[in-house]
Amino acid sequence: MNKVxxxxxxFDYPLFLTYIILALFGLLxxxxxxxxxxxxxxDDSTYYFSKQLKHVLLAIPLFFVVAAIPHQHYKDKKVMVVMVIAMIASLFSVLVFGFGKEEVGSKSWIRTPIGNFQPSEFAxxxxxxxxxxxxxxxxxKGTLEQFNKSVGPPLFILGFVAGLVMLETDxxxxxxxVFVAMTVIMASGLSLKSFLRMIVAMFVVIIPMVALLLLFKSNTILTDGRQGRLKAFMDPFKYPEGSGLQIINSFLAIGSGGITGLGLGQSVQKLxxxxxxxxxxxxxxxxxxxxIFGTTIVLGGIGFIVFRAFSIGLKTKxxxxxxxTFGLGSLFGIQTVLNIGGLTSVIPLTGVTLPFISYGGTSxxxxxxxxxxxxxxxMFVKKELSDKGV
Structure with a gap:
């Protein structure tokens, strides 16, 4: 208790304050x-707001609980074995036991007594x-550069998990x-040569698995809706009444908002x-x-979290x-890029949520x-530097 x-x-107050601002703005x-x-x-205008408020009120205490757990505990072999098994079991439960529901083109949810749960978020x-x-x-152990000893287990787990999530068509x-795993590897201290070999090995493992999935599960993965998203990405105005409608309306929303916006609650596209x-x-x-005011709050807040994560990582020994820190920072950054990139047609729509803003309890x-x-x-890094008199 004294150590806690x-x-x-x-305590990193700027990081926590950013979290609270994003959470409150997201609720609004x-x-x-x-x-x-x-x-x-x-028949209830506050239905989704009320549910999201419950999610926020549950998440904030859990944030403090997790913040008090020394991150070094995650190096414990028993802890990681339990977590990896739980991750794989939960992903299997969606596919094998069928405790999922079709939602936005992917079957990735489990119904539990306390609500719906999305194992891919956990993964x-x-x-x-x-x-x-x-x-x-x-x-x-000094074996980081011994490629043959370093590549096997993590790439197998990554390929297996990516395959299970792809089977959900998520x-x-x-x-x-895949990208957060690549970021962690990049921050591991591997030499450039070993890192490139690791990336090549990663794709050697993953690409055949994706090819097999497409071969045997093409109808499940390449659904009409997903093919429509790819076509809409190429030219949404070519399909104004079909797959391009969502992106076109997103363009209209962003364009009509302009610099000042139409005013809180005045969106036409949400109707x-x-x-x-x-x-x-x-x-x-x-x-x-x-x-711009609203988008600055979102991009500025998430951007600060990503920047904070990377700056912490650069300070620690x-x-x-x-x-x-690099893995977690990339998680927030990549998810934001995929979300905003999709609705602006920079990349195809993927259906991922906007961190701390979109509705969704699991996320x-x-x-x-x-x-x-x-x-x-x-907190650990700040204490580390304080003890050194930095």
Missing amino acids: KQLYKH MVYSSSMIQGLNKF KIIIILYFSSFFAKKNE VGATLII GYLPEPHTDMIFAVISEELG SPQARML FILLSLALGILMNVS
């Missing part, structure tokens, strides 16, 4: 963007913890899992033109209603802490846990 108190003396925009949806589906964090733990131990989550405007398309509503809670881990590392 000493650690909390180095979930309410604004979901009013019509709530009235039409549940994003576990992959970061596992890769950081694995390569930190290799670093300590392409966005698959991309995030049935944008499907599910409170989830992965919420940034378009923010742009329409609040203009601990390989595990460095890999955790908000697990990203809060991720931020709690980052907070613990931040």
Whole structure:
């Protein structure tokens, strides 16, 4: 308990304040963007807001609990074995036992007594913890550059997990899992030569698995909706009444918002033109209603978290802490790029949520846990530097 108190003396207030601002702003925009949806589906304009508020009120205490757990515990072999098994079991439960529901083209949810749970969100964090733990131990033993000993287990786990998530046809989550794993490897301290070999080996493992999935599960993965998204990415105006409608309405929302926005609650596109405007398309509503002011809050807040994560990683001497911060920072950054890139047609739509802003209990809670881990590392690094008189 005394160690926890000493650690909390180095609490990262800017990081926590950014988290709270994003959470409150997200609540406000979930309410604004979901009013019509709530009235039409549940005769309650506050339906989605009320549920998201419960998610936030649950997530904040969990954030503090996780922030108090020393990140070094994640190097414990027993802890990581339990986490990896739990991750794989939960992903299997969606596919094998069928406890999922079709949602936005992917079957990635499990119904539980306390609500719906999305295992792929869980997998994003576990992959970061596992890769950081694995390569930190290799670093300590001095075997990091011994390629044959370093490449096997993590790439097998990554390929297996990516394959399971791809079978759910959750392409966005698959991309995030692969890219955050690459970021952790990049921060591991490997030489450039070994890093490039690792990346090549990663794709040697993953590409055949994807090819097999496409060969045997092409109808499941390349659905009409997903093919439509690819066509809409190339030219949404060619399919104005079909697959391009969502992106076109997103363009209209962002364009009509301009610099100042139409005003809070005044979005036109949320009135049935944008499907599910409170989830992965919420940034378009923010742009329409609040203009540059609203988008600056979102991009500035998430950008600060990413910057903070990377700056913490550059200060620490601990390989595990460095890999955790770079992995967690990339998680927030990559997910934001995929979300906003999709609705602006820079990349195809993937359906991933906007961190701390979009409606979604699993996403908000697990990203809060991720931020709690980052907070613990931040406090550890600040204490480390303080003890050294820096």
